[in-house]
Each structure stands twice: as structure tokens, then as C-alpha cells.
Amino acid sequence: MSFKHCPGVRDFVGPASIIIRTCPACGEEVEFFSDETEAECSKCGRTLHLEATQSCVSWCQYAEKCIDDLKYRGLISLSKAEELKRLVKKK
Numbered sequence: 001m002s003f004k005h006c007p008g009v010r011d012f013v014g015p016a017s018i019i020i021r022t023c024p025a026c027g028e029e030v031e032f033f034s035d036e037t038e039a040e041c042s043k044c045g046r047t048l049h050l051e052a053t054q055s056c057v058s059w060c061q062y063a064e065k066c067i068d069d070l071k072y073r074g075l076i077s078l079s080k081a082e083e084l085k086r087l088v089k090k091k
Contacts, residue, residue, distance in 0.1 A: 017033070017034045018031055018032070018033060018034075019031070019032045019033075019034055020032075021048055023041040023043065023044060023046055023048060024046075024048075025041065025044050025046045026041065026043050026044040026046070028041050028042065028043035028044065030042075030048050032048075037049060037079055037080065037083050055084075055087070057084050057087045057088050058087055058088075063084075063088045064085065064088055067081050067084045067085055067088070068081070
């Protein structure tokens with residue numbers, strides 16, 4: 001199965017971008033790469049989780065197959081695959 005023409009997959013395998021969240025415990029800025037699901041606050045040590053955003057996995061009928069394919073080919077990590085599959089199950 002090839003998903004190279006799927007417009008939604010680019011968000012999962014493209015270059016990572018940096019996302020900033022404010023730590024709710026101490027107010028420090030915490031940086032995430034878009035392919036990370038959690039990061040530790042350097043000031044207080046609290047673990048913050050990146051909130052999942054809506055994407056093609058929330059509506060595409062092939063989402064689970066696509067996620068499995070991306071994981072199999074090593075284009076996404078196991079933790080990213082699990083995070084995306086949780087979004088599929090919320091449909």
C-alpha cells in the first residue's frame with residue numbers, strides 16, 4: 001500500500017517543527033518538536049504532553065492502515081503510531 005499521494009501524511013513524515021507550551025506548574029516555556037509527544041520542563045521537571053491535533057486520522061477510512069504502514073517503514077515512531085491510533089478510535 002502506498003500513501004505517497006495522501007495529503008494528510010505529510011504532517012507525520014515531513015520535517016519536524018518546534019511547538020512551545022507553557023508549563024502549568026511554573027510558567028517556564030517548554031519546547032516540543034512536532035514529532036514528540038512529551039517533554040520535561042527544564043525548570044521544575046514536570047512532564048508535559050503535547051496535545052494531539054485534528055488531522056486526516058480523524059476522518060480517513062484508511063487511517064489505521066496508513067499508521068501501520070508508516071510505522072512499518074520507520075517513518076514514524078512506535079509512540080507516535082500509538083498516539084495517532086488513539087485519535088482514530090475517537091471517531
